[in-house]
Amino acid sequence: MRYIFLDTETTGLDAKNGDRIVEIGCIEMKERNLTKNSFHEYLHPERQVPQEAINIHGITNEFLIGKPLFKEKAQQFLDFIQGSTVIIHNAAFDIGFLDAELSRLDLMPFTSYVYEVIDSLKKARTLYPGRKNSLDALCDRLEVDRSNREYHGALLDSSLLAKVWLSMTRGQDDLLIQNSSGMNNIEQEIIINVQDNGIVLHASLDEIGEHQRMLSKFKTHSW
Numbered sequence: 001m002r003y004i005f006l007d008t009e010t011t012g013l014d015a016k017n018g019d020r021i022v023e024i025g026c027i028e029m030k031e032r033n034l035t036k037n038s039f040h041e042y043l044h045p046e047r048q049v050p051q052e053a054i055n056i057h058g059i060t061n062e063f064l065i066g067k068p069l070f071k072e073k074a075q076q077f078l079d080f081i082q083g084s085t086v087i088i089h090n091a092a093f094d095i096g097f098l099d100a101e102l103s104r105l106d107l108m109p110f111t112s113y114v115y116e117v118i119d120s121l122k123k124a125r126t127l128y129p130g131r132k133n134s135l136d137a138l139c140d141r142l143e144v145d146r147s148n149r150e151y152h153g154a155l156l157d158s159s160l161l162a163k164v165w166l167s168m169t170r171g172q173d174d175l176l177i178q179n180s181s182g183m184n185n186i187e188q189e190i191i192i193n194v195q196d197n198g199i200v201l202h203a204s205l206d207e208i209g210e211h212q213r214m215l216s217k218f219k220t221h222s223w
Helices: 051-057 072-082 091-104 120-127 135-141 154-169 205-220
Strands: 002-008 022-032 034-043 084-088 117-121 191-194
Touching: 002 051, 002 072, 022 051, 022 072, 022 091, 022 154, 034 072, 034 154, 072 091, 084 091, 084 154, 091 135, 117 120, 120 135, 120 154, 120 205, 135 154
Parallel strands: 002 084, 084 117
Antiparallel strands: 002 022, 022 034, 117 191
16 A cells, blocks of 8 residues: 655645645655655745744745746646545645645546545544644654754655654554455544545444554553
8 A cells, every 4th residue: 555644834724715835745655664755845825925824834935936836736746646545634724725726727626636535633633532632742752753843844744744653553554454445443533535435334432442442452461
């Protein structure tokens, strides 16, 4: 299975009111190993980047002068993510912006091009209920080094997310029973889109809790 970890940086929080993408970063993973393949672009948003956004990602209007427009890189981006399982932290946010950009070009929504999307924030909430599950919090909890993260950055955050994901899912390849679509029981709860029209049975929160309690016994008792 080919996985892509994806993140975007934007001019603001509201794609429906005209905020745009200024950076896309994607990291590829195969067989739980990060490859050297990536996609990374800074994009001119065709509008001014407000100071509040610059304070978060450090991408200034001056820096974006001469950078390509989304439409110039859209096909290259779609070719890179085509058919993959995409993992995004707080996926609804990034997908909202990607769909807005694709709509401007009369292209299909983002999920039309990929096999499925997994929201790592939802997964973290099932594993660590009631705790902070931002990317920074997960890096600290799982001992992923983020010392060079002065600002948010799409490529950097995708790389950090990949390391967090590997830590969150360590051991699940052997212990979790997969269904016919290749999803394990927890992942059924966090899939945003599966490209078929069949019936998908989602695990309940109670079932996920029972599953996690079973896994905890495996971690503390020998075979």
